[in-house]
Structure formats: C-alpha cells, structure tokens
Amino acid sequence: MRKRHINNPMKRPVNINLTPMIDMVFILLIFFIVTTSFVKETGVEINRPTAKTAERHEQGNILVAITKKGTIWIDRRQVETHSVRANIERLKAQNPEGSVIIQADAVAQTGVLIKVIDQVRLAGISNISIAASKP
Numbered sequence: 001m002r003k004r005h006i007n008n009p010m011k012r013p014v015n016i017n018l019t020p021m022i023d024m025v026f027i028l029l030i031f032f033i034v035t036t037s038f039v040k041e042t043g044v045e046i047n048r049p050t051a052k053t054a055e056r057h058e059q060g061n062i063l064v065a066i067t068k069k070g071t072i073w074i075d076r077r078q079v080e081t082h083s084v085r086a087n088i089e090r091l092k093a094q095n096p097e098g099s100v101i102i103q104a105d106a107v108a109q110t111g112v113l114i115k116v117i118d119q120v121r122l123a124g125i126s127n128i129s130i131a132a133s134k135p
Helices: 019-035 081-094 110-122
Strands: 061-066 072-074 077-079 099-104 128-130
Touching (some): 081 110
Antiparallel strands (some): 061 072
C-alpha cells in the first residue's frame, strides 16, 4: 500500500531565512568601524610641559615621544636616535601630508630633543611641533 501525503501545514519542515539578519549585522559592523575614532599614540606615557599658548591640532600626524629617561618612541616602538630618520621617512611615505609632533617629557634632556629634531629635518619634514599642555 502506498502512503498518502497529507498537505498538513503543521508537518511541513520550517525554513528560516537568515539572510536579512546577516545583512543587518554586517551593516551595523561597518557603521561601528567607520564611526570609531582612531587615536594615535606613541606607546608611552609622557608628562608634557605646560604652555599658555598651546594649541590643539586635529590632523593626521606623525608622533614621536621622548621619555624622561631619554628613550625615543615612534609608532609604539622604542627606536635609537640614528634610526629616527628612517622611521620618519617610512611614516611620511604612508602619510605625505602629516606633520611631526614631538612629545617630549617635561624633564627630558634638551640634547635628545635637538637630535630628534635634526633627524626629522634630515628626513625632509620642516613642519615640526613640540607638544605641550595648557595649564
């Protein structure tokens, strides 16, 4: 004897279409990625000197940090004085419009600061700023 197929909606398999939900999740992911603000950091904590004439610049910059011990940090990596030029040239190739901001600690040696400025100028960047905080 043959079995008869009954058109009973309760016995049909249920298929849920997940495509709209996956599309929505991807759109939300893209939205959050685009709206997230990316903050550049040098990788070390610097105690900046204060200045009454300090100004805030909100553009893509190349950050160089000099700690109170005299170590130099670029792109979250500690570098030696003689390799500052090569690192600045590499970052300048990635961001040709960027200027260099040097974040020197308030008690950092001036000699190290002058050497870093000299290496940055040798890398071909003349727009150099030294970071300070408002009092």
